Amino acid sequence: MPLITLLFMLVLTGCDQRSSELRFAGKTMGTTYSVVVNQQLLLGQPVKYQALQDQINTELIRINRLMSTYDTASQVSQFNAQSVGETFAVHPDLHRVLRTSQVLSELSGGAFDVTVGALVNLWGFGPEASYPGVPSPLAVKMARKKVGYQALEVNPGNYLIRKRKALYIDLSAIAKGFAVDQLSRLLRAQGYQDFLVEIGGELFASGRAPGNRPWQVGIELPSALGRAIYTNLPLQNMAMATSGDYRNYFEQGGKRY
Structure with a gap:
């Protein structure tokens, strides 16, 4: 269960760069997902937005039906x-x-x-x-x-x-990373090489962001008092997973669990 919030700090400086960035977002696996495609480097080939959105959603639904403990009908x-x-x-x-x-x-x-x-x-x-x-x-x-x-x-x-004995499988620590890998494969199969895929704090950055720079990922400051960026990480052709205990917890007897 990923608990550190990742904020996509995509530093863009012009309308032409903003228009070169394609975003997809939604909910899956009890959390959220975000996909950002840099179409600036697609050599003028238009992205079929709705078709790509449908493919992303279809793949996430498929994985959810295999691995989600929140779906009683999943495998x-x-x-x-x-x-x-x-x-x-x-x-x-x-x-x-x-x-x-x-x-x-x-x-x-x-x-x-x-x-x-x-x-x-x-x-x-x-x-x-x-x-x-x-x-x-x-x-x-x-x-x-x-x-x-x-x-x-x-x-x-x-x-x-x-x-061999009573067990309860919970794939929260690995299923989202698998889904990130699958979406990355889907995008590459469609010819996209520059993108950022994130599901609930687990992400993969491929290629370059708009402006021909590394993708910039902001890590949120672990504080219950407000939301602020702790640090920015430049990522290129790299995966990263985060976890923490400052968003999903309970307190009892003055102690956090």
Whole structure:
């Protein structure tokens, strides 16, 4: 769940440059997305705005139906409701994300674990969350019994997965990054090389911004008192992900959670 706000600080200085920038925005995966295309470098080829918007929305809807825990009909939600020990066939894209997640879990010694969904819900930050509040030690202990990437079987030879104990998969930490990659591939397949794609704090900057300069991304100051830019980062052919705890949290007993 990305919590640091990224502000696109696209410093433009003329009407001709402003008209060379094409923007798409909307909601997806419980957050927002933004796509900026620099058509200044398209050698006069017009961008079919509505067609491109439709393709972006279609791809995001497709990924959401595979990986969103907020959609009870998505494949990951269906697997979460699946009985222990039963094999479940998944789409190749979901299979790839789960395989990558398992690799990351191994490399991080379990610090990255998409089976943490039971705890996310317990603490009030998931789709099945109760009213936010500090759970009891017993509730935490019971939820932790449903966590453990080692109990998730992702068959490398086919698109079948299985859980060896009760698990709740939450792909919030990886699905948005996957969607950013997919939109980047979509844009490049359409011939666009200069663009910025962002979904809920995870982004990829390709090529150059209008004015033939790197894309400028502003990181918001972590303060509940107001909104201000902490720093600007120039990005070119680079991905970045952000996270924090100053937008989505609750307080209890004078302590932030």
